[in-house]
Amino acid sequence: MGKVWFVGAGPGAVDMITVRGRELLARAGAILYAGSLVSPRHLDFAPEGCVCADSSAMTLDEMVAWLVEQAGRHTTVIRLQTGDPSLYGALPEMVRPLTRAGVQVEVVAGVPSFAAAAAAAMESLTLPESVQTVILTRAPGRTPMPDGERLRELARHGTTLCLHLSITLWPVIREELFAAGWPASAPVVVVGKATWPQEERIVRGALADIEEACRQADVRSQAMILLGPALGACQVDAAPHSRLYAPEFGHGFRSSRET
Ligand code: SAH
Numbered sequence: 001m002g003k004v005w006f007v008g009a010g011p012g013a014v015d016m017i018t019v020r021g022r023e024l025l026a027r028a029g030a031i032l033y034a035g036s037l038v039s040p041r042h043l044d045f046a047p048e049g050c051v052c053a054d055s056s057a058m059t060l061d062e063m064v065a066w067l068v069e070q071a072g073r074h075t076t077v078i079r080l081q082t083g084d085p086s087l088y089g090a091l092p093e094m095v096r097p098l099t100r101a102g103v104q105v106e107v108v109a110g111v112p113s114f115a116a117a118a119a120a121a122m123e124s125l126t127l128p129e130s131v132q133t134v135i136l137t138r139a140p141g142r143t144p145m146p147d148g149e150r151l152r153e154l155a156r157h158g159t160t161l162c163l164h165l166s167i168t169l170w171p172v173i174r175e176e177l178f179a180a181g182w183p184a185s186a187p188v189v190v191v192g193k194a195t196w197p198q199e200e201r202i203v204r205g206a207l208a209d210i211e212e213a214c215r216q217a218d219v220r221s222q223a224m225i226l227l228g229p230a231l232g233a234c235q236v237d238a239a240p241h242s243r244l245y246a247p248e249f250g251h252g253f254r255s256s257r258e259t
Contacts, residue, residue, distance in 0.1 A: 002074045006085045007081070009033075011116035013196060032077075086109075113194055120195065120202055123189060124234065126160070134159065134160045137154055139176065151172070160229075161226070161227040163227070167219065185208065187206060189227075193223070201218070
């Protein structure tokens with residue numbers, strides 16, 4: 001039996017996959033890729049004769065059956081998914097039946113889309129003294145939120161929020177954030193298709209007008225919504241600096257200096 005590797009492809013551009021992920025693709029016997037979100041250009045890294053299938057139209061059972069069958073034929077089988085496999089990637093649902101079928105599994109991290117979005121927009125998701133926590137979440141859509149994770153409860157912390165799978169849910173987002181006390185003027189940054197060549201879009205606005213701005217920029221899918229008081233700090237001279245790099249702040253790699 002071969003091994004199935006869950007490999008994070010990163011946010012989109014082919015050169016955003018890790019070196020480890022690319023090297024695995026280069027020796028793969030079979031690749032099952034999430035064609036709705038992963039660019040088929042990644043398959044250019046695969047060797048000649050590699051069996052490639054798009055999972056977009058498959059059910060979970062069909063994907064598992066495909067991976068088990070291919071693991072019976074090839075040493076290296078890859079499930080290539082968007083961003084990092086630990087976020088909204090249906091990892092446990094696939095790992096459990098594969099393990100039950102006697103297939104070895106390993107995971108390779110990928111650059112998550114929230115990080116790619118922050119980089120594209122040149123945003124820091126943390127800011128000294130004001131924001132030291134980042135919440136990776138989503139708005140409730142067809143998938144309801146678990147108890148204790150309602151957006152209005154998470155938003156009450158006033159920290160950075162990265163909303164996945166939520167670009168069509170602006171009315172809910174506004175309702176939840178207003179209920180948490182956020183003003184209509186709260187800054188929002190939306191990054192559509194971060195790192196995708198020619199397709200990346202960065203839209204800035206406030207809670208009140210961002211939906212319209214996204215419509216005008218034609219950002220309707222595969223978008224990351226960033227919210228919170230840390231946004232815009234690269235453009236503001238008065239933003240506080242990290243203590244880590246202050247001359248008087250000594251640590252294991254540098255002793256403190258008198259100022
Ligand atoms: N595992 C992925 C997330 C999968 S859920 C990760 O680590 O990022 C799919 C959601 O991720 C999309 O609805 C969108 O919110 C976000 N996303 C994925 N790729 C993106 C990209 N290139 N730019 C912006 N958002 C992206």
